[in-house]
Amino acid sequence: MPPSLTESSAGHAQWVEDRHVAVTAPQGPLALVLTHWSPAGAPPVDEAAARAGHPADAVLTRLQRADIDSGVTQEGYRIWRRDSPANEAFEKIETYEYDPDWVINGRFELVDEQRVVPFEHLRDEGATRALPVSGDLIFEVQGREFRLAAFDTVYGGTAKLQLVFGDTTNGAESYGAGRFLFLDRPAPDRPLVAGESIGIQVDFNRAIVPPCGFSNQMNCPLPPAQNRLPFPVRAGEKRVRFAGDFHP
Structure with a gap:
């Protein structure tokens, strides 16, 4: 039996609270400074140089x-501060x-493993990165079918499908x-x-934002x-509110 509206609303309220906890966590997105x-092929920056100018309790993480342009590995790091x-x-x-x-029953269609979609990224100045798409999410809104590309990712430590829409x-x-929308990938028999x-x-x-x-x-x-x-999706998170005229 599907959950009642009261149960669903209560679950949504808990999700909203959990999101607040997540974004304000020591390595939540608000903490990233x-x-x-x-440069491509260069060694990682040593820890002392990376931490220079930051307090002792700042968190340093590495990424690649x-x-x-070249496909050569780039070493990177992030600094997180409360x-x-x-x-x-x-x-x-x-x-x-x-x-x-806005809870819609649809289907996930597996696509050829070689299929990629060029995704433009916010800080790449118009360049695109090809991401492998694992499948399409297919659903109807007001009698019209839509097919959106989703890819595999890890979110909250769990394997998920990610929709960027x-x-x-x-x-x-x-x-x-x-x-973004993260979904449990269905498990076929x-x-x-x-x-x-x-x-x-x-x-x-x-x-989510x-x-x-x-x-x-x-x-x-x-x-x-x-x-x-091509229509408004008035569900989920809208945007982040900051005090004064602050803008990230």
Whole structure:
């Protein structure tokens, strides 16, 4: 039996609270004050140099990526601080009221493992990074079918499907660069082959502001053309509210 509206609303309220805890955590997006990338092929910056000018309780993490031009590995690091300007100015995440109409039953269709989609990223000045798409989310809104590309990721320590999407609320009501939605990848009773599909629930009430809405040191993928919905999705998170005129 599906949960009642009261149960769903209560679950949504808990999710909103959990999101507040997550974004204000020691390594939540509000705490990120620096992302640094070394030139392609260069060694990592040593810890003392990376920490220079930051308090002793700042958190240092390492990361890698392929250089967008050469494909050669780039070494990077991030600095996270509880006393970041964003953390100190943060007030809340503005969120739409829970709406059961935005819990949509659709299907996840596996695609060929070689399929990639070019995603433009916020800090790449118009260049694109090709991300492998694991499948399409297919659902209907007002009798019209939509097919949006999703890819595999890890979110909260768990393997998920990630949808990067846009809609007509972006910039007016919700975060201008689009929003993210993380979904449990459905488990079929046998391996699927490309073109086969399995049912999936797409709950837009769990749409979130991307990390780049909290820190300008995040480099988020932007919705590709096929993931831009031509109608308003008034569900999930809208945008981040900061005190005064602060802007990340």
